[in-house]
Amino acid sequence: MAAYPEPPQRTADSPTAASDHAGMPDAFISYASHDAAVATALVEALERADVKCWIAPRDVTAGALYADAIVRAISGARVFILVLSENSIDSSHVGKEIERASSKKRPIIALRIDAAPLTPALEYFLSESQWVEAQPGNMQAAYAKLIDAIRGLAATAAGVAPAVRRAMSAGARPPGKPKSRFPKIIVAAAIAIVVGYIVVDKLWLSRRSETHPSSAAVTPAVPPVAPSAAAIAENSIAVLPFTDMSEKKDQEYFSDGLSEELIDLLTKIPDLHVPARTSSFYFKGKSEDIQTIAHKLLVAHVLEGSVRRSGNHLRVTAQLIRADNGYHLWSETYDRNVNDIFKVQDDIAGEVVKALKISLLQTEAPHAAPTANSEAYSLYLQAVSLARRDSAGDTILSYGYLRQALKLDPQFALAWAALAENYTDDTVDWDTVFDSANTLGPKTGRANSHAASIMDVAPKPGSPQAATTWQSIAKIVVTGSHEAADRALKFGPNLPETHLAAARVRLYVDWDWAAAEKEINQARELDPRNARVTQLAATWAITVGRLQQAIDLARLATTQDPLGTANFELGKASHRIGKLEDAENAYRQLLALYPSSPAFHFRYGLVLLALGRPEAALNEFNRDIPPYRQAGLPLALDALGRRADADRELALAEKQWGLGMGYQISYVYASRNNAERAMYWLEQAYEQHDDGLLSMLHDPLFRNIEHDPRFTALQHKMNLPE
Numbered sequence: 001m002a003a004y005p006e007p008p009q010r011t012a013d014s015p016t017a018a019s020d021h022a023g024m025p026d027a028f029i030s031y032a033s034h035d036a037a038v039a040t041a042l043v044e045a046l047e048r049a050d051v052k053c054w055i056a057p058r059d060v061t062a063g064a065l066y067a068d069a070i071v072r073a074i075s076g077a078r079v080f081i082l083v084l085s086e087n088s089i090d091s092s093h094v095g096k097e098i099e100r101a102s103s104k105k106r107p108i109i110a111l112r113i114d115a116a117p118l119t120p121a122l123e124y125f126l127s128e129s130q131w132v133e134a135q136p137g138n139m140q141a142a143y144a145k146l147i148d149a150i151r152g153l154a155a156t157a158a159g160v161a162p163a164v165r166r167a168m169s170a171g172a173r174p175p176g177k178p179k180s181r182f183p184k185i186i187v188a189a190a191i192a193i194v195v196g197y198i199v200v201d202k203l204w205l206s207r208r209s210e211t212h213p214s215s216a217a218v219t220p221a222v223p224p225v226a227p228s229a230a231a232i233a234e235n236s237i238a239v240l241p242f243t244d245m246s247e248k249k250d251q252e253y254f255s256d257g258l259s260e261e262l263i264d265l266l267t268k269i270p271d272l273h274v275p276a277r278t279s280s281f282y283f284k285g286k287s288e289d290i291q292t293i294a295h296k297l298l299v300a301h302v303l304e305g306s307v308r309r310s311g312n313h314l315r316v317t318a319q320l321i322r323a324d325n326g327y328h329l330w331s332e333t334y335d336r337n338v339n340d341i342f343k344v345q346d347d348i349a350g351e352v353v354k355a356l357k358i359s360l361l362q363t364e365a366p367h368a369a370p371t372a373n374s375e376a377y378s379l380y381l382q383a384v385s386l387a388r389r390d391s392a393g394d395t396i397l398s399y400g401y402l403r404q405a406l407k408l409d410p411q412f413a414l415a416w417a418a419l420a421e422n423y424t425d426d427t428v429d430w431d432t433v434f435d436s437a438n439t440l441g442p443k444t445g446r447a448n449s450h451a452a453s454i455m456d457v458a459p460k461p462g463s464p465q466a467a468t469t470w471q472s473i474a475k476i477v478v479t480g481s482h483e484a485a486d487r488a489l490k491f492g493p494n495l496p497e498t499h500l501a502a503a504r505v506r507l508y509v510d511w512d513w514a515a516a517e518k519e520i521n522q523a524r525e526l527d528p529r530n531a532r533v534t535q536l537a538a539t540w541a542i543t544v545g546r547l548q549q550a551i552d553l554a555r556l557a558t559t560q561d562p563l564g565t566a567n568f569e570l571g572k573a574s575h576r577i578g579k580l581e582d583a584e585n586a587y588r589q590l591l592a593l594y595p596s597s598p599a600f601h602f603r604y605g606l607v608l609l610a611l612g613r614p615e616a617a618l619n620e621f622n623r624d625i626p627p628y629r630q631a632g633l634p635l636a637l638d639a640l641g642r643r644a645d646a647d648r649e650l651a652l653a654e655k656q657w658g659l660g661m662g663y664q665i666s667y668v669y670a671s672r673n674n675a676e677r678a679m680y681w682l683e684q685a686y687e688q689h690d691d692g693l694l695s696m697l698h699d700p701l702f703r704n705i706e707h708d709p710r711f712t713a714l715q716h717k718m719n720l721p722e
Contacts, residue, residue, distance in 0.1 A: 028053075030098065039083050076394060081150075237273075238299045239303045240284075240293070275297045300323055303320050314335070413490075414492065416492075420485040421501050424508050482509075500532060513543060516540055534560055535561075538551075568590055576699060587604035587607060588604070591604060602621060630653035662684035663696075
């Protein structure tokens with residue numbers, strides 16, 4: 001989308017542009033100015049199919065900086081669509097946009113309109129599997145393929161555990177487990193002063209990439225693995241995401257929130273098996289029938305429904321279905337006024353649980369209102385819905401909604417917990433949130449004058465602190481995460497969600513293993529069947545070297561959330577303990593569900609190397625996104641005896657991805673028995689607060705250097721056990 005002059009550098013007092021387009025787009029369209037007609041026709045075709053596009057100059061607000069608008073749009077989009085041609089290959093603007101999308105782990109799909117050869121640089125960001133070839137005179141066929149690909153990504157994203165960012169976050173953000181947190185906050189901000197936002201963003205890698213699954217892949221890398229043939233318990237039910245049937249399709253946050261509330265309520269019923277949100281939401285937007293879904297989730301019953309809103313009127317329909325014969329055990333339609341949204345959800349959830357109790361179990365379901373303020377609850381639901389989309393732009397909008405919710409109800413424990421988790425999302429450029437304005441408003445993305453009154457950690461515009469340094473940004477984020485976690489615990493001491501949020505802050509922000517363990521144990525005691533808590537417990541166990549415990553916890557998490565991402569922890573722990581076949585099986589199952597998630601192919605490739613299969617490992621590394629691809633290729637090439645090729649890939653990895661990938665780069669030097677360079681990169685990872693270091697204990701890639709005094713000293717510096 002290089003139909004504009006070189007974008008100006010962003011300044012400390014530049015206006016934000018997060019809201020240049022109402023809401024977050026499905027697709028960012030990148031093109032060269034000479035291909036404007038093709039890009040315009042593409043946008044028209046996509047938007048006719050209800051794919052929301054962002055394209056310049058159409059969607060740049062008058063007066064906004066192009067740089068801000070483009071950066072935020074790419075970060076917020078679900079997928080990056082490139083009009084690939086000789087013109088775009090020669091465009092420096094398009095090149096910067098591709099690098100930005102890659103650094104943000106946005107899925108990239110190229111519409112190739114001519115046969116121009118790629119430059120070496122673009123070869124690192126694009127692969128043949130990401131192209132849709134446009135045949136002259138038959139563009140409609142290419143549009144159809146693009147639309148199918150985008151919808152496939154959206155469907156997969158719905159099933160991503162987000163770790164939910166959170167779900168994912170739980171174990172890893174586990175997947176798409178995140179990577180380093182403070183390089184973006186600290187190092188990127190410092191470098192930005194010198195080289196500008198584009199270079200910084202290109203280099204930044206998030207911890208999320210190693211722990212949260214990206215929903216990008218269109219074609220699975222490995223065949224799906226069938227679920228275990230374990231007997232399906234009669235007392236089992238899956239709650240599918242309720243469908244938003246509103247005319248404007250703007251109540252998805254409420255329908256999703258209602259579904260999650262029901263999952264939470266039903267999970268607390270003793271002896272009732274309820275798959276976690278990640279598994280149930282995996283089928284959102286997909287065409288699987290009830291029997292197939294129930295079989296994959298190992299449940300006997302399915303609860304589904306719909307939400308329709310017209311003005312202040314809300315109609316919710318719910319039905320309980322027996323999976324083996326399709327028989328409807330119960331159904332009900334609720335007509336309510338939407339003004340009191342919490343009371344609506346409370347009434348519906350209560351009635352549904354009563355019906356389930358009669359049909360399934362003679363057990364009362366626990367219930368509690370998280371807030372008495374219906375508007376605050378509505379904002380909270382919207383914030384959670386946005387945060388689960390796993391994009392930096394949506395997380396920033398989520399942050400704004402939560403700040404507004406907490407202004408309405410400062411004692412809203414779940415909102416504080418969600419805010420704490422937002423602060424641990426290292427895919428967000430927090431300097432863009434705090435440098436020229438206190439925060440971003442929830443709808444417009446512009447300055448919100450009320451935000452600072454919620455947490456007095458952001459500098460006021462015009463103050464000496466407004467020209468923020470990386471130290472002040474880091475302090476804001478650390479202070480903000482602590483403030484949010486502490487208030488969550490204060491106002492919700494008996495909620496598992498507050499202890500889970502606090503555990504994430506202690507683990508990922510503070511690197512305080514004992515404090516993290518305490519919060520995890522409290523969360524597990526309050527909700528022992530919470531898959532997110534179990535998965536985070538597995539991550540913690542890997543960090544402190546309790547590998548068998550990690551394996552047991554990860555396996556438990558896979559039963560609680562069968563289509564989630566706990567196989568990431570299972571694979572990592574099994575690899576470290578030497579159970580390579582178990583590790584291989586875990587990663588294969590993970591890739592069957594999330595074939596394009598960052599770091600999954602990389603981790604699987606490491607196991608293949610340990611199994612003595614370097615050719616297969618090379619293939620897996622090539623399937624990953626550039627940062628992990630470049631970190632893995634030298635290892636496989638070394639194993640194949642191709643040292644010159646390995647050196648070339650290693651040099652590229654150090655040059656392009658040294659900021660955020662130090663831990664993975666150290667693997668190569670450790671495998672070469674070069675302790676000096678391995679320790680250099682490990683120290684870089686430490687300075688960048690790289691979460692990769694949370695896995696350094698018993699990492700088999702460090703066997704050559706684990707007895708080096710400097711390696712031991714680094715473990716001591718991190719307070720890791722002997």
